[in-house]
Amino acid sequence: MVGHYDENLLSDMLPLYYTKYFPQNIFCRWLCCGCSPQPLSNRELSFTLADDVYLRYLSISDQKELQTLFQKKCPHKLDIGAVYNTKPSIARHDSVVLARELVFDIDLTDYDEVRTCCKEAKVCEKCWKFMVIACEIIDKALKDDFGFQNILWVFSGRRGIHCWVSDYEARVLDSPGRGAVADYLCLIMGGDNQNKKVNLGNDNLHTSIRRALDIIDKYFEEILQDQEFFSTNDGLKAFLKQIPDDNLRSQTEKKLEKLPESSLERWRNFISLYETYCRENGFAVRKIKYLVEEIKVQYCYPRLDVNVTKGFNHLLKSPFSIHPKTGKVSVVFKPTNARKMKLSDVPTIQSLLDDSTADSTEHQNNMKTSVKIFQEVVFSLEKAEAMRRKADANMSLEF
Amino acid sequence: MDLNIKRKSTKTVITGSLLETYPHDLQMYKIPPTEEIPLQEFETLALERLTLLRSLATATTLKGFRPFSDEWKEYIQSDLRNQGLKYYAKLCEYTKCGTDADLHARRKDHIAHFILRLAYCRNEELRRWFVARELELFKMRFMTMNSEAVDTFFRLNNLSYTNISEEEKLEIISCLRESTPYQNIDNMKFYKVKFYEVLDLVRSRKVFLNGGYAFIPHRDFVSVLSAQFRTHLRQSLAVACHHLGEIEQDERLVCLLKGLHQSYTGADYADTKAVVPIESLDSLSAKSYPLCMRQLHEQLRLSHHLRHGGRLQYGLFLKGIGVTLEDSLRFWREEFTKIMDLDKFEKQYSYNVRYNYGKEGSKRNYSPFSCLRIINETVGPGDCHGCPYRHCDVSNLKNKLQGYGVDPQAISEIVDTSKKGHFQVACSKYFDTIHNVDLGLGINHPNQFFEESQKLLKGEIKVEIKKENKINLKKEALDDLDFDDDL
Ligand code: SF4
Ligand SMILES: [Zn+2]
Numbered sequence: 001m002v003g004h005y006d007e008n009l010l011s012d013m014l015p016l017y018y019t020k021y022f023p024q025n026i027f028c029r030w031l032c033c034g035c036s037p038q039p040l041s042n043r044e045l046s047f048t049l050a051d052d053v054y055l056r057y058l059s060i061s062d063q064k065e066l067q068t069l070f071q072k073k074c075p076h077k078l079d080i081g082a083v084y085n086t087k088p089s090i091a092r093h094d095s096v097v098l099a100r101e102l103v104f105d106i107d108l109t110d111y112d113e114v115r116t117c118c119k120e121a122k123v124c125e126k127c128w129k130f131m132v133i134a135c136e137i138i139d140k141a142l143k144d145d146f147g148f149q150n151i152l153w154v155f156s157g158r159r160g161i162h163c164w165v166s167d168y169e170a171r172v173l174d175s176p177g178r179g180a181v182a183d184y185l186c187l188i189m190g191g192d193n194q195n196k197k198v199n200l201g202n203d204n205l206h207t208s209i210r211r212a213l214d215i216i217d218k219y220f221e222e223i224l225q226d227q228e229f230f231s232t233n234d235g236l237k238a239f240l241k242q243i244p245d246d247n248l249r250s251q252t253e254k255k256l257e258k259l260p261e262s263s264l265e266r267w268r269n270f271i272s273l274y275e276t277y278c279r280e281n282g283f284a285v286r287k288i289k290y291l292v293e294e295i296k297v298q299y300c301y302p303r304l305d306v307n308v309t310k311g312f313n314h315l316l317k318s319p320f321s322i323h324p325k326t327g328k329v330s331v332v333f334k335p336t337n338a339r340k341m342k343l344s345d346v347p348t349i350q351s352l353l354d355d356s357t358a359d360s361t362e363h364q365n366n367m368k369t370s371v372k373i374f375q376e377v378v379f380s381l382e383k384a385e386a387m388r389r390k391a392d393a394n395m396s397l398e399f
Numbered sequence: 400m401d402l403n404i405k406r407k408s409t410k411t412v413i414t415g416s417l418l419e420t421y422p423h424d425l426q427m428y429k430i431p432p433t434e435e436i437p438l439q440e441f442e443t444l445a446l447e448r449l450t451l452l453r454s455l456a457t458a459t460t461l462k463g464f465r466p467f468s469d470e471w472k473e474y475i476q477s478d479l480r481n482q483g484l485k486y487y488a489k490l491c492e493y494t495k496c497g498t499d500a501d502l503h504a505r506r507k508d509h510i511a512h513f514i515l516r517l518a519y520c521r522n523e524e525l526r527r528w529f530v531a532r533e534l535e536l537f538k539m540r541f542m543t544m545n546s547e548a549v550d551t552f553f554r555l556n557n558l559s560y561t562n563i564s565e566e567e568k569l570e571i572i573s574c575l576r577e578s579t580p581y582q583n584i585d586n587m588k589f590y591k592v593k594f595y596e597v598l599d600l601v602r603s604r605k606v607f608l609n610g611g612y613a614f615i616p617h618r619d620f621v622s623v624l625s626a627q628f629r630t631h632l633r634q635s636l637a638v639a640c641h642h643l644g645e646i647e648q649d650e651r652l653v654c655l656l657k658g659l660h661q662s663y664t665g666a667d668y669a670d671t672k673a674v675v676p677i678e679s680l681d682s683l684s685a686k687s688y689p690l691c692m693r694q695l696h697e698q699l700r701l702s703h704h705l706r707h708g709g710r711l712q713y714g715l716f717l718k719g720i721g722v723t724l725e726d727s728l729r730f731w732r733e734e735f736t737k738i739m740d741l742d743k744f745e746k747q748y749s750y751n752v753r754y755n756y757g758k759e760g761s762k763r764n765y766s767p768f769s770c771l772r773i774i775n776e777t778v779g780p781g782d783c784h785g786c787p788y789r790h791c792d793v794s795n796l797k798n799k800l801q802g803y804g805v806d807p808q809a810i811s812e813i814v815d816t817s818k819k820g821h822f823q824v825a826c827s828k829y830f831d832t833i834h835n836v837d838l839g840l841g842i843n844h845p846n847q848f849f850e851e852s853q854k855l856l857k858g859e860i861k862v863e864i865k866k867e868n869k870i871n872l873k874k875e876a877l878d879d880l881d882f883d884d885d886l
Binding site: 052110112113144146148169173174179180181183184188189193194195196197204205206307310 | 746
């Protein structure tokens with residue numbers, strides 16, 4: 001099926017896709033809410049055209065203009081930027097960013113040091129489970145901890161997911177605020193020069209971390225078996241580097257090397273070794289109090305691209321844009337459904353436009369479902385916006 | 400801003416009204432001074448405040464004390480007294496107040512703060528430095544106040560908060576216990592504030608969050624206040640920057656203000672006169688690069704690629720040492736095209752290179768990053784930028800230094816220093832080691848590291864080569880530090 005997709009045909013297919021499948025109306029309403037109280041035209045859109053020509057500072061004032069722009073330029077990729085105090089344009093360097101959805105970008109390439117099934121641009125059902133965990137943890141934190149309600153989850157089109165938070169408070173959050181939210185959610189820190197990237201200290205575990213661990217636990221053994229993190233020599237070495245205590249490390253090394261390669265078995269043996277070690281060395285365990293949790297986090301916790309979240313005007317690929325390399329639609333999905341979502345279920349531009357492809361009917365349906373989920377999110381956002389405006393009006397009456 | 404610089408007569412201020420104007424030691428600096436100030440006093444006040452802020456900066460970055468720790472406060476206290484700024488030293492300790500001298504100190508504090516706003520508002524780098532220092536000062540002063548003073552402060556600034564009810568607290572008590580970093584939570588009153596009022600607590604996960612609210616005990620109000628203080632100050636600086644033109648009609652003021660801001664930031668290395676050919680980068684990287692740049696250079700040579708953060712950090716550094724735009728383009732192109740075709744490079748990467756030189760986008764002349772900036776960079780999986788003393792595992796740092804043939808004693812000294820969190824001090828030790836000197840420079844910019852090194856190598860500075868016995872002395876001191884090295 002993917003074999004059918006040919007990037008060279010994209011320019012021929014896109015005009016029809018934009019007219020027939022792209023949910024223009026709902027899309028504009030979503031953008032509109034995200035701009036309010038500024039007009040829709042203050043929002044920056046950007047297009048990537050064929051041959052990688054990159055157009056920034058575009059804007060539209062209604063759906064009609066969007067359709068015209070689509071037909072005129074036929075963007076291979078569509079990105080969404082910030083809301084400015086004026087209509088965005090290249091010439092205006094004095095324009096200021098006023099608002100922007102709080103966004104998150106999670107990409108499987110950042111899991112390359114842990115995932116064993118694929119590397120770089122590749123992705124399969126096995127490593128997709130990392131995204132499922134990420135989505136569940138982040139969604140929960142945004143709702144429970146930060147009280148956000150209008151959250152949109154979007155498949156990035158190839159190997160990752162995006163999250164857009166449209167609550168008013170999130171949209172006007174300043175950069176230190178965005179930075180703080182990102183840091184709060186980020187437990188894995190450090191670059192290629194740090195082997196152990198997680199340190200949970202030795203106090204109590206923060207409520208949000210404990211909750212995240214509960215989520216990870218639902219998947220951990222399954223992923224362990226999928227990925228076989230510790231079965232190769234390199235994998236085992238990387239694992240041993242997570243253990244800061246010399247004695248425990250050498251004990252573990254001796255024991256695990258002798259075991260068969262199954263990661264699950266090695267893991268269970270490590271746990272029992274660790275527990276005995278802690279019992280026998282009461283004094284030394286402070287440093288490794290949360291070692292097991294730290295390792296779980298290092299292997300499974302979401303790896304956010306924090307720069308995308310921190311930046312106020314980072315452009316991010318729009319929902320329902322086509323990924324030019326895969327032809328896949330950036331579909332909207334329900335976080336509660338992430339677990340059931342299969343990559344092969346994601347419609348491609350080819351399967352939508354050409355009914356002779358094998359998955360066509362199914363993909364048509366999936367596309368409809370996705371638009372419907374998008375609609376639901378936009379409706380509730382519109383309701384929230386209406387309420388906010390009413391509250392604002394009452395406030396100003398009182399004074 | 401309404402600073403009327405005195406050219407006419409001086410009004411005498413009566414102490415009685417001083418107490419009304421300055422009812423508290425600590426202020427939020429909401430209202431600018433309106434009295435007329437003689438130019439002479441203007442200058443003195445500015446310089447004195449500058450000394451104060453510098454003293455804070457030294458304590459944190461050069462001495463490497465943990466901010467707000469006792470040693471940190473002690474250092475500042477004694478430094479202020481040594482510099483003859485007893486009134487600031489007293490203000491920082493919190494005066495019960497009453498005496499005339501105390502009131503005058505408050506007035507100076509007020510006026511001086513506003514003068515420095517003018518000097519520091521002109522660009523982002525300056526603003527950031529200023530806000531960071533003023534914030535440290537504010538926090539330090541708030542934290543030394545007793546509870547009575549805190550209450551008065553709240554009352555004077557119209558800050559009223561009510562605590563949550565016992566029932567509400569009981570419902571979430573276990574969450575409060577695990578997410579609030581204090582003992583005896585049960586006896587504390589808790590307050591509910593929006594999460595964005597306590598961003599520093601959110602960032603470090605030191606507070607329980609629920610439904611968008613943060614639940615904090617009384618002592619964490621310092622976070623709420625400093626956040627307000629920061630926001631207010633940032634906005635005021637932006638406004639001040641807009642009005643600079645009006646103030647700068649006065650020649651004398653211009654000189655003074657400009658002089659001030661040059662006297663504290665040092666060069667920003669955005670415009671350099673030297674020209675460095677890219678053919679010499681390999682040898683320069685071994686001889687004169689700080690570790691953060693050396694590692695990026697080597698990574699680039701090795702994998703013919705750097706991720707965004709690395710390209711930015713290294714690209715701007717190269718510009719700063721005097722690599723021309725054309726050379727820079729050639730340099731990146733030659734490496735990147737080993738793994739991608741020319742077309743891709745031109746489309747995706749050459750823009751960034753030109754951007755660094757102010758030829759694209761907003762066309763700003765970007766300055767190379769300072770150590771402070773680099774040390775605080777976010778470094779994620781796949782990245783190798785940042786400051787190695789901060790962002791490398793101990794074992795990796797050791798291996799790296801060993802690979803460079805650094806002598807084992809120096810290595811353990813460097814590693815040890817960086818383990819304690821004194822990254823720039825470690826960097827300075829590395830400088831001394833590779834140059835075989837004992838200068839103990841304060842390193843605060845990678846380009847400064849480079850320039851100092853070049854000066855040394857070209858013989859512009861004469862130094863005595865480290866003496867043998869000195870090394871022995873250090874060795875003894877090191878022995879007892881060495882044991883918990885290999886984590
Ligand atoms: S201290 Fe500064 S110059 Fe030295 S390695 Fe770190 S960032 Fe680079
Ligand atoms: Zn995979």
